[in-house]
Amino acid sequence: DTEVTQTPKHLVMGMTNKKSLKCEQHMGHRAMYWYKQKAKKPPELMFVYSYEKLSINESVPSRFSPECPNSSLLNLHLHALQPEDSALYLCASSRLPGGLRTDTQYFGPGTRLTVL
């Protein structure tokens, strides 16, 4: 099973709403990533979790709050977003932290977020 799942597939929210994105993998991977991708642009790294601890935060605004409750699950909590935050949010995982030097990262299908 080489699958990363993400829910929901689509999300529409207002600027005052609070919502969460969920990512799950059952491959035993210990590194998990959040990326943001705007149309016709490459994925941009937001956060990296290594062994369930936040290891990289790419200066992401605090209205995005990641959480890794266990080794299989990664959440992204959203609050007071702006319309420019509308994008495809991709989750990925890899076998081990530092594993990108020898192994791939597996991407989930993404959540398409629209902020009104």
Add this chain to the structure above:
Amino acid sequence: QQPVQSPQAVILREGEDAVINCSSSKALYSVHWYRQKHGEAPVFLMILLKGGEQKGHEKISASFNEKKQQSSLYLTASQLSYSGTYFCGTESKTSYDKVIFGPGTSLSVIP
């Protein structure tokens, strides 16, 4: 720093070959290649780790010149299924666990 990719876009007829280039101003540890089709997640193609390394995957292969900090992706005898946007992702020697993606090359294969 984001790697540079060229060309920005290419249109091929089925059976033609293409080369996509990726270069970085930073010393690189690895180069990753992905293909993304419209509305889908990026799909991993290959990683190149060592200077001069070459790898192949079906009719898609790649090379990595560590000294020049450049990688090239070679698509031979292209098929319609090769259409998509190709991204190179680079991991620098000073940046652990962080792959920075290039701007992408849009490849369209037509009958």
